[in-house]
Amino acid sequence: MALIDDILDLAATPAHLLPQNAMVKARFSLLDWMTCGLSGLDEPVAQKIRAFAENEGGANQATTFGGILAPARLAALVNGTTAHALDFDDTHFAHVGHLSVGIFPAAMAMGEALDAPLRDVIAAFLLGAEAAIRIGVQLGAGHYNLGFHQTATAGAFGATVAVGRLMGLSHAQMRQALGLCSTRASGLKSQFGTMGKPLNAGLAASNGVECAQWAALGITSADDGLHGPQGFFSTHHASPDSEAPLRDGFLFEDNLYKLYACCHGTHAMIEGLLSLGVPFDQVAHIELRTNPRWLAVCDKKSPRTGLEVKFSYGWLAGMALRGDDLGDRGVYTDALCDDEALAQFARNVHVSGDNTQTDLQAAGNVLMKDGTSLPFHHDLAAPMPAEVLRAKLTAKATSLLQAQGAALWALEDQLTDLTAADFWKHAAL
Numbered sequence: 001m002a003l004i005d006d007i008l009d010l011a012a013t014p015a016h017l018l019p020q021n022a023m024v025k026a027r028f029s030l031l032d033w034m035t036c037g038l039s040g041l042d043e044p045v046a047q048k049i050r051a052f053a054e055n056e057g058g059a060n061q062a063t064t065f066g067g068i069l070a071p072a073r074l075a076a077l078v079n080g081t082t083a084h085a086l087d088f089d090d091t092h093f094a095h096v097g098h099l100s101v102g103i104f105p106a107a108m109a110m111g112e113a114l115d116a117p118l119r120d121v122i123a124a125f126l127l128g129a130e131a132a133i134r135i136g137v138q139l140g141a142g143h144y145n146l147g148f149h150q151t152a153t154a155g156a157f158g159a160t161v162a163v164g165r166l167m168g169l170s171h172a173q174m175r176q177a178l179g180l181c182s183t184r185a186s187g188l189k190s191q192f193g194t195m196g197k198p199l200n201a202g203l204a205a206s207n208g209v210e211c212a213q214w215a216a217l218g219i220t221s222a223d224d225g226l227h228g229p230q231g232f233f234s235t236h237h238a239s240p241d242s243e244a245p246l247r248d249g250f251l252f253e254d255n256l257y258k259l260y261a262c263c264h265g266t267h268a269m270i271e272g273l274l275s276l277g278v279p280f281d282q283v284a285h286i287e288l289r290t291n292p293r294w295l296a297v298c299d300k301k302s303p304r305t306g307l308e309v310k311f312s313y314g315w316l317a318g319m320a321l322r323g324d325d326l327g328d329r330g331v332y333t334d335a336l337c338d339d340e341a342l343a344q345f346a347r348n349v350h351v352s353g354d355n356t357q358t359d360l361q362a363a364g365n366v367l368m369k370d371g372t373s374l375p376f377h378h379d380l381a382a383p384m385p386a387e388v389l390r391a392k393l394t395a396k397a398t399s400l401l402q403a404q405g406a407a408l409w410a411l412e413d414q415l416t417d418l419t420a421a422d423f424w425k426h427a428a429l
Helices: 003-011 020-039 044-056 072-083 100-113 118-146 153-167 171-182 196-216 232-236 264-274 292-298 313-322 334-338 340-347 386-401 403-409 412-417 420-427
Strands: 283-290 349-353 361-368 373-379
Touching: 003 118, 003 153, 003 171, 020 072, 020 100, 020 118, 020 386, 020 403, 020 412, 020 420, 044 072, 044 196, 072 100, 072 196, 100 118, 100 153, 100 196, 100 420, 118 153, 118 232, 118 412, 118 420, 153 171, 153 196, 171 196, 264 283, 264 292, 264 313, 264 361, 264 373, 283 292, 283 313, 292 349, 313 340, 313 349, 334 340, 340 349, 386 403
Parallel strands: 283 349
Antiparallel strands: 283 361, 361 373
16 A cells, blocks of 8 residues: 555544544643643743744634634644744654644644534544654654654644544545645754754644645645655655555554653663662762664763753763752753762763664663662663553643643543633633
8 A cells, every 4th residue: 555545544544443542642642742832932932933923913713822813824833833942742753753743733723723622633633643653654764864854744744634634624635635745844953953943843733734724725736745756755765765664553652752851862761760769979880871873962971051961861860860850941050060969970970882772772780889780771662551651741741830730631531521722721721
């Protein structure tokens, strides 16, 4: 089956056939997306994109973080950008990108414009996210290594599926929408470290809204925008004839969530060290083994800013064992770089590349001052019971938003009874 046919069949999946485990994670993603968006309100890029929306104006169709009303495609742009401003949102490592920030803003904006039940919005998100993952997996690491940001590229196709589903596009219209998205999807890694990175998420969302609306109006496109002649794959793939196989089932079930406000590549180490429960001042030395790809990302030996601390195994190891709240973005101050206790601790953390460790794993040994050696290992891909993940994400929201975060997660049992517009009223108070 051609990939586009697989995506079209996926988009038409009846809601009652969606896997329950995937639906639970989709609800978690909605609440985590809202947490990240509310937390990112005051970030400079969020303020600037809201100003852009206010200056442009238009139909009051959908709510944005910050409370202004805007056309659906403009609300999607604002909300995707804002929710990715902190880079604290969920990640799918097979897709090589962030799903919620590119797809939920599109689904929520169209859901609100259509006064749709929130349960339909969540189902549309799940199908859009699954489409984005399947496209992202087949684009592969080669697409990412060429310089494309899959949150924005594959994510735009996912947003298109989600919005098209809510709009009730026919099979033929959805094909046209995906074809239009193939000429619209964009996003480069060269934007990393600038406001352009969170904007990429907003672009994915707004592209999805626009492409679905264009198809509904009868605007035509290439029949197969993915694998057709000079389509997205042949123009954006390092080796378009070499594709990763897709396993059965919903790949979205592997979605992961950031529980710490630092690079996701450090999280396996943090979890492994925390599992030992050893006191900070009794550690003599740490040997850490991690996938070699992370060495160029997360092993800053002498961070100069709070931002660089987020990419320093040594500093983060010390902070984790010292009991610092790594989920509090306010912890990562420039003053940390002058913390002599952390600097000394970091000098005793030795990091090496180990090809036996996946992107999601870390292993090593902690040598205590009394001579005891304690091995540790953690795999972020290991299944986590839903109740444990729920508790961790609630704690994250509470750390970021205090009482508002706890109240947000208290809405979980009510989600299927709300409309998209109701959810904004309850969640953004």
